[in-house]
Amino acid sequence: MSQRLFYNLFATDGFIDLPIDPTGTEPRRRVYIFGFAGGLFKTQPISFGVPTGPATIVNPQFDITVPPNLDALRGKAVIPSPRIDMEIGDELYITLVNLGLFLTSPPILDVHTIHIHGGHVATQVDGVPETSFGLPVTPPGTPAIAATYYFKPEKPGTYFYHCHQEASEHVQMGMYGALIVYPSALSLAQAGITKSLTTGRWFFKGRPQPQIPVTATNRNFAYSDVNSFFNSDWVLLFSDIDTRWHDAVFAQTGFNPVDYKPDYWLVNGRTFPDTLLPTVLPPALVPNFGYSVPDGYDCFVRVSTGDPGRRIPPDKFLLRMINIGYQPVPFHVHGWHGMIVGKDANPRTASEMNFTTLVGSGESYDVLYTADDKRPIYADYIFCGKAGFPSLKDQIAAATAQSMAAGTFIPPFPGATDLWVNIILKTSLGQGTFIPPYNWVPWNYGTPTADNFMFPQFYLAHNHDDYKVTNNGVYPGGQLIIIETDFPGSNYKASPPVITEPAHVCPPAPIP
């Protein structure tokens, strides 16, 4: 079933509070931003473009006909703007209300627009004020001045949207969000991909596809292509910020864009360590500990590997990399190669594997990874020792003891313990599994608790211009995320942890 999706977006301003240290606990750097608040207002079912039922209001707080709704959103901009999800066959209506930029003195009364980046829209709704229209400000306490954009996607893929008024400034200030178009059940069927209504099993041109679980839907495919199946997909929206520019806009002192020199690099509106946080933070933690971002921008990627014993295949996960920043992002994922299944909302027909994806400004890449298990190659070496080397744990324990005796011992990196303790334990957010005594800390300090268990694994994914893995020069920060790989069914956050992984058993004789 297709839908009409009615989004109401409100151009306004706000602040974000960026971390300046690896723990995110020091007083933060407040940065003035523009953005779109709001989100999905209502939906209506359609069939081949014709309504088949009444509209349902999903979020009445975004009703633009109620003036207090408007005033409640003034000054509430965040980065990124709301994520928009839709399917082939759906119609998207984005009603824009320009609330003005009233946090500055005097207020900035620029027009704003919505440009669907990559959409094949007509000039009149292209969101370029010079060729269509810009929407003027609705003053406080007055009825909404509004206009509605219409977009009907022809292809699935990873799109985004942004304001195109004085784009150099308004994009830098934060007016952008992701727009994801999934294939529909119909578009999949037209490509020969079908799901049995009785058994839930998937078929491609009549052939069974047992690698696709019965729980999968059309939203487990990037394109109308059976090879684009994934268990989970994650938006990684890259951008960069020059805080001097933001300060100059706030103070209205002027800034020449050619002087651009960013000092913060963001994924989904946040820099590490905030990239580990849930999208919505408890109010008590805002702004000293971070800030919330809209739904759909979680970038602490969590996946499962396979278990041959239970015939569970490793997860396939899709990273939807989007660059709305002003610098190219060579995004490197540790652990596995990725397959480029799409670029710029267009499927790739020839498979191309890479370990770094160079995402230029204005580009999007859909890169598909398989969370293969490392145990067959590495478990013996790590847990048992090989080629005359003792187990890795014994090596690290010896190195630790020797370095302590020699007076050269230091923790794995400065602040490492504080980082995980502060993020995970102090806040009780339950987001991570870096909880002693199970993993990271024991591994690095040589305690015996990680004996013979390979999971969870933690892989970095980051901008390989490594100086951008900083917050204003302080490492680690910036465009850095973590991909946690679990053993299927394990729950490392439970107390005690639920461990479904069989402990690794060393061979009786030394391994040559």
Ligand SMILES: [Cu+2]
């Ligand atoms: Cu704008």
